Amino acid sequence: MGIHCVAIGACGRGKMDTGVPRMAVRTCWAAAAGAAVVALLSAAIALHWPPLHAVLQRAFSLHTAHSTKDMENFFQLVRNIVPALTSKKHKGQDGRIGIVGGCQEYTGAPYFAGISALKVGADLTHVFCAREAAPVIKSYSPELIVHPVLDSSNAVEEVEKWLPRLHALVVGPGLGRDDLILNNVRGILEATKARDIPVVIDADGLWLIAQQPALIHGYQKAILTPNRVEFSRLWEAVLNDPMDTQNHSGSVLKLSQALGNTTVVQKGEHDLISNGQHVLVCSQEGSGRRCGGQGDLLSGSLGVMVHWALLAGPQKTHGSSPLLVAAWGACTLTRECNHQAFQKYGRSTTTTDMIAEVGTAFNKLFMT
Amino acid sequence: MGIHCVAIGACGRGKMDTGVPRMAVRTCWAAAAGAAVVALLSAAIALHWPPLHAVLQRAFSLHTAHSTKDMENFFQLVRNIVPALTSKKHKGQDGRIGIVGGCQEYTGAPYFAGISALKVGADLTHVFCAREAAPVIKSYSPELIVHPVLDSSNAVEEVEKWLPRLHALVVGPGLGRDDLILNNVRGILEATKARDIPVVIDADGLWLIAQQPALIHGYQKAILTPNRVEFSRLWEAVLNDPMDTQNHSGSVLKLSQALGNTTVVQKGEHDLISNGQHVLVCSQEGSGRRCGGQGDLLSGSLGVMVHWALLAGPQKTHGSSPLLVAAWGACTLTRECNHQAFQKYGRSTTTTDMIAEVGTAFNKLFMT
Numbered sequence: 001m002g003i004h005c006v007a008i009g010a011c012g013r014g015k016m017d018t019g020v021p022r023m024a025v026r027t028c029w030a031a032a033a034g035a036a037v038v039a040l041l042s043a044a045i046a047l048h049w050p051p052l053h054a055v056l057q058r059a060f061s062l063h064t065a066h067s068t069k070d071m072e073n074f075f076q077l078v079r080n081i082v083p084a085l086t087s088k089k090h091k092g093q094d095g096r097i098g099i100v101g102g103c104q105e106y107t108g109a110p111y112f113a114g115i116s117a118l119k120v121g122a123d124l125t126h127v128f129c130a131r132e133a134a135p136v137i138k139s140y141s142p143e144l145i146v147h148p149v150l151d152s153s154n155a156v157e158e159v160e161k162w163l164p165r166l167h168a169l170v171v172g173p174g175l176g177r178d179d180l181i182l183n184n185v186r187g188i189l190e191a192t193k194a195r196d197i198p199v200v201i202d203a204d205g206l207w208l209i210a211q212q213p214a215l216i217h218g219y220q221k222a223i224l225t226p227n228r229v230e231f232s233r234l235w236e237a238v239l240n241d242p243m244d245t246q247n248h249s250g251s252v253l254k255l256s257q258a259l260g261n262t263t264v265v266q267k268g269e270h271d272l273i274s275n276g277q278h279v280l281v282c283s284q285e286g287s288g289r290r291c292g293g294q295g296d297l298l299s300g301s302l303g304v305m306v307h308w309a310l311l312a313g314p315q316k317t318h319g320s321s322p323l324l325v326a327a328w329g330a331c332t333l334t335r336e337c338n339h340q341a342f343q344k345y346g347r348s349t350t351t352t353d354m355i356a357e358v359g360t361a362f363n364k365l366f367m368t
Numbered sequence: 369m370g371i372h373c374v375a376i377g378a379c380g381r382g383k384m385d386t387g388v389p390r391m392a393v394r395t396c397w398a399a400a401a402g403a404a405v406v407a408l409l410s411a412a413i414a415l416h417w418p419p420l421h422a423v424l425q426r427a428f429s430l431h432t433a434h435s436t437k438d439m440e441n442f443f444q445l446v447r448n449i450v451p452a453l454t455s456k457k458h459k460g461q462d463g464r465i466g467i468v469g470g471c472q473e474y475t476g477a478p479y480f481a482g483i484s485a486l487k488v489g490a491d492l493t494h495v496f497c498a499r500e501a502a503p504v505i506k507s508y509s510p511e512l513i514v515h516p517v518l519d520s521s522n523a524v525e526e527v528e529k530w531l532p533r534l535h536a537l538v539v540g541p542g543l544g545r546d547d548l549i550l551n552n553v554r555g556i557l558e559a560t561k562a563r564d565i566p567v568v569i570d571a572d573g574l575w576l577i578a579q580q581p582a583l584i585h586g587y588q589k590a591i592l593t594p595n596r597v598e599f600s601r602l603w604e605a606v607l608n609d610p611m612d613t614q615n616h617s618g619s620v621l622k623l624s625q626a627l628g629n630t631t632v633v634q635k636g637e638h639d640l641i642s643n644g645q646h647v648l649v650c651s652q653e654g655s656g657r658r659c660g661g662q663g664d665l666l667s668g669s670l671g672v673m674v675h676w677a678l679l680a681g682p683q684k685t686h687g688s689s690p691l692l693v694a695a696w697g698a699c700t701l702t703r704e705c706n707h708q709a710f711q712k713y714g715r716s717t718t719t720t721d722m723i724a725e726v727g728t729a730f731n732k733l734f735m736t
Binding site: 104105106107108109111112135136139140227228268269286287288289290291292293294295345346347348349350351352 | 452453454455456457458459460461462486487488489490491492503506507509510511512513514515516726727730731735
């Protein structure tokens with residue numbers, strides 16, 4: 001099964017009873033619909049065949065066995081990329097993930113990203129941060145390997161020597177906007193591209209991309225994960241048109257295209273994922289809690305899953321973009337963690353509570 | 369419903385059975401009463417109409433449906449200001465709170481205030497502390513963003529550049545009395561007032577105010593939260609009269625007036641809250657445990673709730689002062705956390721145990 005324009009929506013509270021969210025699959029030029037599926041159809045975009053009437057037919061078939069099957073197929077694609085845990089495995093095979101971030105003010109974000117990568121299933125995570133941030137990040141967890149190099153004059157060289165051992169890089173959690181550090185990150189991104197290593201870019205990593213979009217333009221192994229503010233900043237950096245605030249899916253598609261089909265995940269009420277050809281909508285039920293750090297859970301998870309998806313190869317993703325499959329999986333997981341934590345802690349939920357849910361959420365979603 | 373002079377008392381152990389504390393409403397010149405309500409009437413003060421006989425009639429009607437309804441109305445005012453958690457929310461909307469404090473000796477207090485703000489429902493908290501304190505405060509929790517700037521020569525500038533992003537500031541937890549730091553805090557307070565940002569002042573922030581009351585005089589978005597010692601110090605700084613130690617409510621009213629109607633929360637056996645016009649009494653059942661840090665739970669909670677109250681606007685507080693509603697809510701919550709933790713841990717209760725109760729206490733009090 002190839003992925004085209006796909007909208008996936010959890011069925012609200014009812015989902016808790018069955019564990020089976022419902023889904024609509026759409027490949028379309030444009031779409032509009034009634035209240036029952038308005039949340040899904042708000043993501044309607046301009047794309048290609050099949051024509052509108054077929055799309056709407058599928059979009060409205062939310063409650064049929066057919067749509068459940070489509071959804072199941074999509075969950076199955078994620079399941080297909082999750083590596084089996086066999087007794088023959090050795091350390092590092094399931095993921096050695098690098099996190100680039102952590103500075104004077106921000107130390108929590110790279111920790112959240114790193115520990116999330118481990119909890120999802122990576123074997124090792126390396127955090128490359130500013131010297132001052134290193135002891136603090138180390139103190140959060142003995143699970144992380146932390147390199148205090150990001151503000152040094154030879155930071156690029158220091159990170160580059162680790163690149164051959166890394167399967168994916170997450171750039172941005174707690175990065176800050178110090179000029180020296182951002183300049184080093186430029187070099188690290190160039191070295192990462194030169195080695196064809198997948199890279200997830202979030203937070204102030206996106207601030208850097210907005211300053212210099214060419215850094216990532218056209219790189220087919222990059223995924224950008226902007227929130228609303230970061231998305232607007234990127235839009236202004238690479239597009240002259242005003243953004244159509246009513247057409248979120250169209251906007252994410254357009255931004256991805258303007259970045260040379262770099263994959264973009266726009267986080268929001270629904271997460272929209274596009275590689276400039278297709279748009280996925282992830283509407284797994286989360287909660288209204290928006291505490292800081294949730295984006296780091298997503299970027300860390302995505303770091304692992306993009307490695308898995310690329311390693312699994314096209315036969316496992318049935319011809320679909322591995323990056324789209326990984327992004328949909330990480331978004332779904334993050335939202336489920338939010339949902340599970342919120343069920344327990346309500347308004348007092350913090351990101352630490354969400355990360356504690358990764359194991360059960362992952363099993364529920366992808367190991368059944 | 370406007371708030372006048374209100375005394376709210378939990379009905380002792382019996383409250384645990386019904387979840388409904390009882391209440392007396394009084395607007396008075398002076399009052400005195402018998403043993404059954406002595407705890408409430410000890411807060412009697414000099415104010416305005418209706419006359420004494422009417423006041424006493426109401427004060428003694430503790431067990432009537434009327435008083436229960438008044439109390440419920442008051443809880444309802446707090447519920448009215450709590451923002452709904454909808455799926456359309458984005459990070460930061462429910463509160464970006466700054467904590468100014470943390471020095472060589474004190475690192476726990478700003479952590480307690482910051483994490484309490486998050487647990488109550490803020491999305492982000494920023495701690496601005498002395499350089500030496502920063503790594504320690506960071507290490508307590510990856511949820512906090514910690515800026516090591518408070519003892520630097522450009523501290524005011526460093527904090528000021530964050531002010532446009534902050535909804536409220538809590539000044540004082542773990543501040544200490546270092547001259548350089550206090551001088552920086554003077555500048556931060558001036559910048560905060562210039563931007564009309566609400567500010568909660570506690571601990572050595574109050575020591576600074578006692579040295580220079582003009583810093584806060586007449587600022588209508590300030591709330592001071594003195595304990596007994598801090599209250600006496602403020603009193604001596606701004607009033608020539610000896611304090612009437614038998615008339616706590618009258619004293620808090622008078623201090624607030626002398627500070628230009630700055631809101632004052634006098635913490636004690638009952639918490640007394642005044643804006644120079646009205647006095648609220650919060651007697652939610654707590655415990656006799658008085659370990660350090662409880663005041664930080666209050667100030668951090670209050671930082672969030674004052675933002676919510678001002679955001680909600682006068683129609684949600686039914687014309688009552690948003691600062692009074694926020695203060696009453698934060699006092700009630702803090703006392704309930706104390707009570708719940710004490711039920712579990714007794715004499716060994718510490719502030720960490722209380723903060724662990726924030727979620728359930730908040731739900732019990734304000735989400736029903």
